[in-house]
Amino acid sequence: MCTQTVSLVAAEAERQGITTVCLQLLRVIAESVRPPRGLLVPFPHGYPLGRPHDATLQHRVLRAMLALTNEPGPGPILRELGSA
Amino acid sequence: MAELSELPLKTRLFLAAYRWRRIDPVPWSPLRKPLRECRVAVVSSAGLTRPDQAPFDDDVRGGDPTYRILPADTELGELLESHRSESFDHSGLREDPNLALPLDRLKELAGAGTIGDVAPRHLSFMGSITATGRLVKETAPGAVNTLVADQVDLALFVPV
Numbered sequence: 001m002c003t004q005t006v007s008l009v010a011a012e013a014e015r016q017g018i019t020t021v022c023l024q025l026l027r028v029i030a031e032s033v034r035p036p037r038g039l040l041v042p043f044p045h046g047y048p049l050g051r052p053h054d055a056t057l058q059h060r061v062l063r064a065m066l067a068l069t070n071e072p073g074p075g076p077i078l079r080e081l082g083s084a
Numbered sequence: 085m086a087e088l089s090e091l092p093l094k095t096r097l098f099l100a101a102y103r104w105r106r107i108d109p110v111p112w113s114p115l116r117k118p119l120r121e122c123r124v125a126v127v128s129s130a131g132l133t134r135p136d137q138a139p140f141d142d143d144v145r146g147g148d149p150t151y152r153i154l155p156a157d158t159e160l161g162e163l164l165e166s167h168r169s170e171s172f173d174h175s176g177l178r179e180d181p182n183l184a185l186p187l188d189r190l191k192e193l194a195g196a197g198t199i200g201d202v203a204p205r206h207l208s209f210m211g212s213i214t215a216t217g218r219l220v221k222e223t224a225p226g227a228v229n230t231l232v233a234d235q236v237d238l239a240l241f242v243p244v
Contacts, residue, residue, distance in 0.1 A: 001147070001169070002129040002211025002243035004104060005219065009127055009209065010241045012224040014111035016232050022241040025086040032104035035241070036112055045086050045172035048242050049189075052180035058189050065240050066119055066198070073112040 007035035021065040023048050024078070036075035037068045042082075095171045105216050115237060122237035124193075125203035127227075129211030130177055130184035130244045131167030134158060139166040146215025151227045152208040160187060169212045172244060184244050203236045211243055 003024055010020035014036050024030040024038040025045055041061060043050055050057035064081050071077050088096055115122060131140050133152050140148045154163075160181040165174060177183045190202045207227050213219050231239055 001213060004216065005129045005209055005211040005213050006127060006241035006243045007107065008105060008216055008220055009207075009224045009227060010239070011107045011111055012220070013127075013228045013231060013239050014113045016225075016228050017113050018228065018231055018236055019113050019115045019238045020241060021238070023243060025243060026088065028088070029104065032106060034107045034110055036107075036110050043086065044090055046174060046244055047176045047183055048244055049183045049186055052176050052183060055182075055189065055192075058182055058186055059192070062186060062189055062193065062240070063198075066193075066238075069115045069119065069238060073114060075110045075112050076107075 003029045004033050007033045007038075010035050019069055021068045023061070023065070030078050034076040036077070037071070038076065038078040039065050039068060040078065040080045091171050102214070105220070117237065119199055120197055121200045123201050123203050123235055124190055124199045125206050125231050125234070125236045125239045126185055126187065126190065127207040127209070127239055127241045128185045129209045129242070131165055131210035132163045132181065132185055132208045133166060135162055135164065139164065140210035147213030148210050149213055149219040149223045151223055153230060154185070154206045154208050156187065156202050156204050156206065158187070160185065167210055167212065167244065177244065184242055186242070200237075203231065203234050205230055205234055207231070
């Protein structure tokens with residue numbers, strides 16, 4: 001449900017002119033809800049940025065999110081961590 | 085990625101019958117300046133609140149659609165987590181709230197010049213919202229107004 005919630009708020013932000021990137025945990029939900037820019041991560045629920053206190057991994061996720069802002073639209077764009 | 089099979093049976097049965105709210109058309113706002121000049125905010129759905137804020141209300145049918153504003157100088161260790169879901173392991177983000185609200189990491193990215201700066205205010209939702217009408221019509225627009233007022237260029241959304 002969390003993934004749908006953030007994606008719906010992200011859609012509102014895009015409508016108001018703010019660029020967004022949404023982490024996504026399940027492909028089936030990402031493809032059903034369709035956030036404008038989604039990054040699928042290979043982590044379990046409760047661990048969206050990877051591991052506690054692993055700043056290197058958390059930065060890798062954030063940089064992949066930032067990289068998605070370079071992709072031309074229109075959306076939805078869905079990438080996986082590692083391929084993003 | 086996460087697997088449906090890791091979720092409790094009750095949750096899987098619910099998800100199998102649930103009709104997701106499809107975003108259509110998909111809105112699109114490209115960045116209008118280089119990342120190194122962008123102001124960045126985080127939106128978390130982990131149900132995080134500060135000690136001086138009311139916790140999210142577990143009794144709202146369809147899920148509490150309200151949000152909390154978390155100033156950038158919020159002490160991550162003070163945040164309380166009131167996400168009602170029993171479908172995931174909460175211990176990781178209690179140990180390190182950066183898993184859901186990576187403010188320390190964003191400040192490091194700003195310090196390195198990768199992004200322009202960290203927005204003064206960030207947003208917290210409680211993600212277990214099954215009835216999305218009020219979220220879409222009322223609380224999401226209000227929440228986004230906060231980001232617009234702060235001249236945020238890019239918002240990063242983190243579900244749990």
